[in-house]
Amino acid sequence: MSRADAPDRAEVAPRSGPRDGEPLLSVRNLRTVFYTERETIHAVDGISFDIHPGETVGLVGESGSGKSVTARSILGLVDEPGVIKEGQIRFKGDDLVETGFEDHRGDIAIVFQDPSNALNPVYTVGNQLKEALSIHQGLTGEDATERAIELLEAVGIPDAPRRLGEYPHQFSGGMAQRAVIAIALACDPDVLVCDEPTTALDVTIQAQILDLLADLQAEEDLAILFITHDMGVIEETANRVNVIYAGEIVERAPTGRLFADPEHPYTEALLESIPGRTPPEKRLPTIEGEVPTPTGPADACRFAPRCPKAVEACRTAAPDPVDVSATADHTAACIFAGDRGDQSGGANE
């Protein structure tokens, strides 16, 4: 993933668009709901996306839009009162929703947002790394130590043999996040879910971690699901982007295309709120209001209350995703999307 070619992506779109072959992980119509005492929250409401080997798929949205619940659903970490109500998570020929997640534990690994919370402070980093190694590769004793050192070196932690015996509090934020990535890699995963892995870090450290992830992806042919609210980070890392709003994917497109030609008003608003895209003397635009908590099936466009372009039709029926491009895999769930697109799909209103 080179950042240098980012501006050209709209035209060239390298490694984007529908890929050949079977997807490694395929999420279809995933619905995860939480039954609380007062209401039923549809945190993830019919999400579908694919991840192919070696690619990075972005999942971007505001806080409360359902990004993390999507990640937890894929990993089988949804706790009561939440439950995956319907949908499929197909991985290597199995539907994980049906067969359970236990057979593929470790094949899908996760890197959490806050490294200080993801490492247990009472055990040394080596201890936690070896825990994962013993479960997934059956390594113990000297073999485990050796492999653990290799992993720490692979994620760029200097002086690995000594760091192995240190506690998480002795690691800086960036180093701790590298250790978390090393633990994820200890499972030898095919898919790495990164749930806001750089949000808790300084900007300079962010860049280092993103570079590390890119290098690891290239080395191990990892598929990465990259979850973030930071459009800038997405532009740098992802091949394809899914924009999620209130539990639904409102727009899906190759990264370059999305940034050059957004179709959904929400995506447009998100892009406008990136500091670099607004002239310095102008006030940075924001999106008024908050993400609604979906408590029932969608009967209207969920973005309509905050949408500058909303018309009456938006409030009476939920828009379906429509293809807006004849060539690229680009859909948007907006009744206006087809009108301004490549004329390949029409608004179904």
Added chain:
Amino acid sequence: MSDVTPFEDRRLFGTLGIDATLSAWLLVGVVLFALEAGAVANFLTGLLADFVGALPTAGSDGSLLSGATAAFDAAQAQSNAIPTLLSRDVVPNAGHWNGKRWVGTFLGLSPGVSWAIRTALVYAYAFAWVVWAAFGYRYYRREIRVADWTPRDDVIDRFRTHKWGLFGAVVVFMFVVMAVFAPTLGPTTVEQNMRNSYSYEIDYWNEETGSVESILVGEANVDSRSTGDSSRVMPMTYDEYGRFHPFGTMPNGGDLFTFIVVGSRISLVIGVLSVGLSALLAVSLALIAAYYKGRVDLGTVLLSDGVMAMPQLLLLIMLTTVLADTWIGDVYSGGFVLALIFAFTGWTYMWRSIRGPALQISERAWIDAARSFGQRPRTIMRKHMLPYVTGYVLIYGSMTLGGAIIAIAGLSYLGLGVAPPTPEWGRAIQLGQDYVTTGSWHISLIPGLLITLVVTGFNALGDGVRDAIDPQSDSATGAAAGRGGGA
């Protein structure tokens, strides 16, 4: 610790390289243990013999069990022969005045002084263990451990400066030593002084005849009863048979100190057993509830509410009566049944206190991380959740222990619970209550004060531990709210 030392070299246990300080420390430990090895062996074999003997079929049909009982009894007899520093024989206090000097006491000192020396020795010995352990911990922390600091260090440092907690620790230390060394500490034994007092004879100096004469202990007890103003043996005095009574005598003439010391062992054993069992139940259920959440959690809430709704006192009275003549009712003079009842009715309170912290911990990302890479639920609970609730277990365990001691004393006071003649603090209070307004006020007052002191001590210890742990749990609360948004 210099930074140039390669870290492998500092891991002494890892490479089994042992330096001089460490070997000296280990040697001291071995010597300390050797001083009392006989007593430990005696205690263990006695415990096993008691346990096997209490099983329902033992002794009735010459089965394997009765054979085992005999074997354990023989082993106990043998372990009795091993000399120990703190046995009654090494520093004897039971002697008599022969007109010129004390005979049969330690170095010819008076019985009171001999007893004081033995008591001092016991506490000095126990204190030596504490110093040994403290030194070992400090050495480990400074020299052996790789990390310069671990989160537990702060907890220990905070406790070390907590005066109220230290007071509790001292009281609990005194009480536990008293219970552990009960047979050594008493100026006489329960067997000789109370249980079979008419089977033992003592020599004493008869002032009138001016000669040494013999008398049965039971008969001597009759003359040294504390029953009011005129007939009484007060604390720290001798009776007319030259026997020293640190706490005076009881209405039946028995030695109050011996009674209390042996009673403390019963209180401690029942207390620790019941608190240990309820902690086990409470922790397991709290961790399971916190890990699985939802319906499992609801189930445990209902279960504990159901148990809480049972009237504990009525249950206690009913079960102790019903089980009084069964084999289980005889184990440890009925103390075992008491401990079981306390455990199965008392775990709910501890469970309630632990469930909150356990639920907090279950929200931490490292739990999800462990789940995501396929760690087994039981290992996650033990490795990643249990260390965060053990502090709470210590706090509530310490406080519940105080409550258990009060409850046991209260039951014995009412004539329930531990069956006589096994000494128990509550019974001492009950025996002395008729004489509280007379000159023999010491019989009820001393055990009463001791109960108050010990329970306060356990609560203070619990407070100290809580304050030492609290800062950590505060930070845990702050960071654990992270996953609420569902984002």
